[in-house]
Amino acid sequence: MDDYICSEDQWVYVYGFKSWISGNEETFFDSAFIAKGQHQVELNFKIPCATDAELFFSKNGPSGLGFAVEQDSCLVLNVDESSPFYNTYCCTEATQGSLNNFLHKLMQERDDYCDKLKYYAKEEQTDSINILSNNYLNRLKSVMSEASEAVVLEHCFSFMKYYVPNVNNLNEILQKFATKFDWCNSLKEYYDISITLPPSEEAKKVEKRYAQLNKEKNQCKLLNKDLGERMDLVFEDADGKKISTNDISSPYIFVDFWASWCKPCRKEIPYVKEAVAKHKDAITVYAVSIDNKREAWQKAIEEDSTQEFLQMIGTLRNGTPTRLLKQLNIKTIPANFLLDKEKRIVAKDLRGEQLIQTLDSLMKQ
Numbered sequence: 001m002d003d004y005i006c007s008e009d010q011w012v013y014v015y016g017f018k019s020w021i022s023g024n025e026e027t028f029f030d031s032a033f034i035a036k037g038q039h040q041v042e043l044n045f046k047i048p049c050a051t052d053a054e055l056f057f058s059k060n061g062p063s064g065l066g067f068a069v070e071q072d073s074c075l076v077l078n079v080d081e082s083s084p085f086y087n088t089y090c091c092t093e094a095t096q097g098s099l100n101n102f103l104h105k106l107m108q109e110r111d112d113y114c115d116k117l118k119y120y121a122k123e124e125q126t127d128s129i130n131i132l133s134n135n136y137l138n139r140l141k142s143v144m145s146e147a148s149e150a151v152v153l154e155h156c157f158s159f160m161k162y163y164v165p166n167v168n169n170l171n172e173i174l175q176k177f178a179t180k181f182d183w184c185n186s187l188k189e190y191y192d193i194s195i196t197l198p199p200s201e202e203a204k205k206v207e208k209r210y211a212q213l214n215k216e217k218n219q220c221k222l223l224n225k226d227l228g229e230r231m232d233l234v235f236e237d238a239d240g241k242k243i244s245t246n247d248i249s250s251p252y253i254f255v256d257f258w259a260s261w262c263k264p265c266r267k268e269i270p271y272v273k274e275a276v277a278k279h280k281d282a283i284t285v286y287a288v289s290i291d292n293k294r295e296a297w298q299k300a301i302e303e304d305s306t307q308e309f310l311q312m313i314g315t316l317r318n319g320t321p322t323r324l325l326k327q328l329n330i331k332t333i334p335a336n337f338l339l340d341k342e343k344r345i346v347a348k349d350l351r352g353e354q355l356i357q358t359l360d361s362l363m364k365q
Contacts, residue, residue: 001039002080004316005061009036012061014043015210016053019154019186022197026206029053047071049184050099050149052089055079056210058217060323066090068100068151075100082317089155103155106143110159117163129165137164141173150181157190223327230343231255234324235288235312238298243286243310245343250284252346252359253339257314257330259290260300265334268351269304275355276308283359285309290333292319 014029029045034057052068055061061079066089069075075097084091090103113136120128140156147153157174160167167173171191178187189196199207225231233255234244245253254272258265276283287309291297294313301311314325338347338358347358 001034001041001061001078004081005057005079006034006037006039008059010034010057010059010061012041012043012058013056013213014045014053015056015064015206016051017186019051019150020048020184022199023186023189024197024199024203026199026203026210028206028209050151052103052151052154054089056213058213062088063214063217064088065092067092067094067097068103069097070099070149073097073099080317084318099149099151103152106152106155106159109139110163114163133164133166137167140164144177144180147180150184150187153177153181153184153187157187161190220323220326222329225328225337225345225348227345227348229345231337231339231345232343233286233288235314235322237310237312238294243312245286245339248284248286248310249341250282251341252279252283252362253343254283254285254355255337255339256285256287256309257290257328257333257335258287259333260293260296261291262333266300266304268334269306271352271355272309273306275359278356279359279363282363286312288312288314288325290314290321290325290330 011031011033013031016027016029017023018025018027029047030043032041032043034041047069048071050068050070052066055065055067055077056063057079061081062083065077065079065083067075067077068090076095077092077097077100078095079092090100090107093104094100113132116132117129120132137160140160144153144156147156157177160173161170174187174191178184178191181187185195185197223231232244232246234242236242245255254275256265256268256272258268260266272285276285285306285308287306289297289300289312291300291313292315294317297311297313301307315321334351336348336350337345338350338355340346346362350358
């Protein structure tokens, strides 16, 4: 695990379903405590067959990083802030784990197929859609014929049911392949929902606990942004270097929350530049982007020639907001705060000439 995930104490859980019982039978296969600064953790659990599950980190890190693992095997994953967060079975390649990596490649094939399907649909190329879909359907059938684990069929069933349009005799196809693993109720549920078993009392408890964990993770103490309050910020620049407002010694700091897609934000830039030009020795611009795509963030900086500002990013590499950005609870942008030397908020939401006028007034005091 990287420094971000290990920046504070937390728990990690292995959450999933006992597919051999039912698609409703939720469970925690294992859990472990991670101390601040601890970069490795080992989880152990026994399963009667290969399965997929999710890693859930209670504070920093993914809320549903999916993986697949066989019986009596070892799976090794590197997890960092760029790891996907939700509903991402086998989207991360393992450093060790053959089943996981096979399904990872299968997921990549699905994504490539979907991209082509969208393109042909946009271009209204019906014949190309039919050819592509038939080829992908045959590919899935081939994988299912060779599959030695039920979890592989579960993925293929899902792809076939939800991504391949107008499959003839779909239920018959699914039923035929499901007979390879007649004990696996989750496979049967794809074509006969009537056999789905209700969750046990234990599974119901797991469902409630998992929902509570998600709720607690998404809740964070909001910071006070009233005038006179301190605002201590630490965000990363494009190189991953953390820069704190406490490290800035200029008399005033203009903290500006913006995004590349926010036209009103970018219309304010000439006024900010003018303020910097007029009060160059008195103000530092600490610009925090909330872009979820770093390429767009960097492109906007180039287009607006704002390299002179301290350009920070308020989102992780997977596009999700950092905990600090969540605590700031920025509802709309542009949003800005003017901090004095003590890092206290002396003005906020300054637009147009207001920033220059406010600085002029402060300089006379």
